Amino acid sequence: QKEVEQDPGPLSVPEGAIVSLNCTYSNSAFQYFMWYRQYSRKGPELLMYTYSSGNKEDGRFTAQVDKSSKYISLFIRDSQPSDSATYLCAMSSNAGGTSYGKLTFGQGTILTVHP
């Protein structure tokens, strides 16, 4: 079983829709949670960074972390065609050892927003 599970999609929505992207994880030591956006043939771009449980909002993006359920979400409001990309969740801990400095990624969800 992978430490981080993410539905690869693909997910196709109309412009203006609310998009919900999710990841589950099994390692309870994870405390830092990130969402990255990756356009085709580009490197991942950091969208959101949250620590522990709670919500964080930045413009049209909202990240939620529920550590009790080991579940994180990214919501995109008023989705635009320019949001079409692969969305990757990533997690890390400060537990040291083999976790030191390492981001553990989900498989990525391919999102297409059509006009």
Add this chain to the structure above:
Amino acid sequence: EAGVTQSPTHLIKTRGQQATLRCSPISGHTSVYWYQQALGLGLQFLLWYDEGEERNRGNFPPRFSGRQFPNYSSELNVNALELEDSALYLCASSSGTSGSGGTDTQYFGPGTRLTVL
């Protein structure tokens, strides 16, 4: 401010050869991370360098190695290339301000696409 840069953009090698990939971190960043993004496998952690030292490595064979130079740039070397090494190799950097925790925000470069024939 310039982001993380990587060279070359593309690299084509044959099986058994060696590949060298290069990374320049964001100015002021002291930590460099390497990841492999192979088709169907997602992003896998390879190596972490901080202040010139290797701090951690992922579950990859020893033929994957690297180093960090005094100017904090880094090199990833892959020896005895195998077909399954074909992937996008991503470098990330961070400010290294979180001390021993290694939980700084990582900023990624555009990657080097390695093709092994």
